[in-house]
Amino acid sequence: MKIAVIGCTHAGTAAIVNAAQLYPEAQITVYERNDNISFLSCGIALYVGGVIEDPNGLFYSSPEHLAELGVVTKMRHDVIAVDTEKKTLRVRDLASDSESDDTFDKLIITTGSWPILPRIEGSNLDNILLSKNFNHSNTIIEKAKTASKIVVVGAGYIGIELVEAFEMNGKKVTLIDSTDRILSKYLDPEFTEQTESSLKEHGIQLALGQTVTRFEGTDGKVAKVITTKGEYEADLVILCIGFKPNTELFQGQLEMMPNGALIVDEYMRTSKPEVYAAGDSCAIVYNPTGKHAYIPLATNAVRMGTLVARNLMKPTIAYMGTQGTSGIKIYDHNIASTGLTETAALDMGMDVKSVTIQENDRPEFMPTYNEVTLKVVYETDTRRIVGAQLMSKADLTQSVNTISVCIQNKMTIDQLGFVDFFFQPHYNKPWNFLNTAGLQAL
Numbered sequence: 001m002k003i004a005v006i007g008c009t010h011a012g013t014a015a016i017v018n019a020a021q022l023y024p025e026a027q028i029t030v031y032e033r034n035d036n037i038s039f040l041s042c043g044i045a046l047y048v049g050g051v052i053e054d055p056n057g058l059f060y061s062s063p064e065h066l067a068e069l070g071v072v073t074k075m076r077h078d079v080i081a082v083d084t085e086k087k088t089l090r091v092r093d094l095a096s097d098s099e100s101d102d103t104f105d106k107l108i109i110t111t112g113s114w115p116i117l118p119r120i121e122g123s124n125l126d127n128i129l130l131s132k133n134f135n136h137s138n139t140i141i142e143k144a145k146t147a148s149k150i151v152v153v154g155a156g157y158i159g160i161e162l163v164e165a166f167e168m169n170g171k172k173v174t175l176i177d178s179t180d181r182i183l184s185k186y187l188d189p190e191f192t193e194q195t196e197s198s199l200k201e202h203g204i205q206l207a208l209g210q211t212v213t214r215f216e217g218t219d220g221k222v223a224k225v226i227t228t229k230g231e232y233e234a235d236l237v238i239l240c241i242g243f244k245p246n247t248e249l250f251q252g253q254l255e256m257m258p259n260g261a262l263i264v265d266e267y268m269r270t271s272k273p274e275v276y277a278a279g280d281s282c283a284i285v286y287n288p289t290g291k292h293a294y295i296p297l298a299t300n301a302v303r304m305g306t307l308v309a310r311n312l313m314k315p316t317i318a319y320m321g322t323q324g325t326s327g328i329k330i331y332d333h334n335i336a337s338t339g340l341t342e343t344a345a346l347d348m349g350m351d352v353k354s355v356t357i358q359e360n361d362r363p364e365f366m367p368t369y370n371e372v373t374l375k376v377v378y379e380t381d382t383r384r385i386v387g388a389q390l391m392s393k394a395d396l397t398q399s400v401n402t403i404s405v406c407i408q409n410k411m412t413i414d415q416l417g418f419v420d421f422f423f424q425p426h427y428n429k430p431w432n433f434l435n436t437a438g439l440q441a442l
Contacts, residue, residue: 003312004089004104005030006079007246008037010298011279012110013061014305019108020069022309028071029102031091033078036134037061044137045158048144049165082107084253084272106274108308109250109262113243113280113296122215125222128237131158140238147236148172151225153212154240155182157328160195162238163204164330173204174232176225180209185344186326186337188375190356191389198331207232243296245281257283261294266318267311268304276312278304285321287408288339288386289348295324325404327397336400339387339407342377351380355413355441359433361394363425370394376403376437378413383441385413399434413441 003026005016012030020028030037046052063073074091080099081090084107092099115130117123127143130136144150150166152159155177166173175182181192182199196206210229215237217223225232245260255263255271261283268276279301286293300322310317327336345352354377362369372392378385388403390396406416417438423430431439 001026001105002103003028003106003108004102005108005110006082006089006249007110007112007279007281008032008061008073009110009112009279010301011112011281011305011308012108013037014302015108015110015276015278015308016066016071016305017061017069018306018309019312020066020071023312024070030066030071030073031077031079031089032073032075033094034133034135035076037063037066037073037075044131044140045161045165047137048140048162049168051165079249082249082253084250084275087274104274106312107276108312109247109270109275109277109281110279110301110305111246111249111281114246115239116242116244117239118212118241120212120214122217122222125215125217126220127222127235128215128239131162131238131240132243143236144169144171149233150174150236150238151176151232151234152238152240153177153225154242155179155208156185156240156242157183157326159238159240160199160328160330162240163199164202167202167204174207174225174234175199175204176207176210176212176227176232178209178211182206182208183328186328186341187335187389188341188343190375191335191373191391194391195330195333195335198333202331205232243280245294245296247281257292257294259294261292263292264304267315268308268319269311276308278308284319287321287323288345293324295322297322297324297326299325320408323404323407325400327400332393333391334393334395334397335389335391336397337387337389338400338404339385340377341387341389342375345377345386350386352377352386353380353441354378355437357433357437357440359429359436361392361396361428361433363429366425370396372396372433374399374433374437376413376416376441378441383412383414384410385416396433402434413438417442 066073076094078092080092149172151174152163153176163173163175210227214226247260262277270277280296283292283294323338325338342354356375358373360369375389377387385406390400421432
């Protein structure tokens with residue numbers, strides 16, 4: 001059996017390692033256009049900020065490791081054409097510029113995603129960078145050494161983590177986003193207001209509710225960012241606007257969402273037999289709505305990649321869907337969210353309510369305790385939990401993983417009030433704050 005894999009980051013690495021172990025007789029060939037594999041892009045801000053000094057820790061596999069498993073890894077090889085009917089692909093060796101053809105019995109698509117690049121005048125100026133892969137992170141670090149005024153465009157997770165890292169390295173930082181709130185996809189206003197205040201307190205300039213219209217430069221290098229509401233000096237610009245699936249190869253061959261995300265079933269099968277996909281190239285079932293959605297997260301990718309291998313020969317283990325659970329640390333605030341925000345649910349026309357509590361994590365008779373803010377969103381009629389957000393100076397983010405399980409299992413807000421959690425004064429109260437949220441909604 002010949003297995004061809006296109007792309008080798010989170011999902012690709014998981015699929016390859018598991019397939020090699022499950023099917024030792026298979027001939028597995030990996031095509032990767034970059035000069036490295038399995039880079040943990042979620043660690044870019046930590047690397048840029050100097051928290052991680054040795055970047056080798058951001059890789060969890062290598063061509064050498066895959067070779068030990070009997071896998072042939074062809075680095076700097078770009079797949080330029082695929083015929084899913086004839087089961088053939090054409091590859092260009094980027095080092096020699098030569099081309100060759102290959103065949104497959106099973107195809108695994110783990111082509112990932114790429115940053116969204118809107119057409120903006122002046123975007124070809126030097127020192128306007130992306131933040132996606134290992135080479136990007138090295139370029140950012142090198143350019144930032146001599147930069148004093150840095151503009152980050154995009155107030156999602158990556159953008160927020162980068163502005164914090166740059167500020168902690170003594171840079172003057174501006175954050176621009178077309179929405180009027182940071183992290184608007186993950187948090188409701190009562191949470192983003194606190195995080196915005198924290199960023200401002202550290203001297204970060206927020207330019208929200210405005211769109212970049214052009215870049216201006218001096219001697220071929222960016223010098224100014226012009227938006228619909230103002231202009232900002234910059235000697236380095238990082239674009240973190242969002243991501244789109246890398247699926248152009250399969251246009252007209254496989255079923256996709258309008259944004260190009262491949263639609264897979266619960267066994268990671270695409271619309272063509274023997275063609276599987278996983279990771280940022282895919283849309284998966286979003287449990288809060290029960291519909292396919294594009295949620296590019298490393299956690300989704302490694303699960304999907306593992307399931308591709310498990311289901312390659314026959315349907316074995318179904319994917320349970322995702323809640324899009326994620327977390328971030330902004331200065332001394334630990335933040336996590338899962339499922340839908342109330343804002344997003346209402347925008348979708350859902351009939352939802354929410355309960356928000358501010359509670360101390362431990363009994364007040366203890367020497368120390370920390371306040372936690374928790375919001376749980378639930379359907380009005382069914383009372384099914386569809387989302388939650390948490391913020392605290394103590395690391396209580398694992399509680400959001402608990403609510404993620406609740407959403408996955410279609411639990412109600414009333415049931416949350418009576419879930420069995422242990423009590424020990426070092427850790428919590430007799431009524432865990434998750435219970436408290438459920439009880440308050442009764």
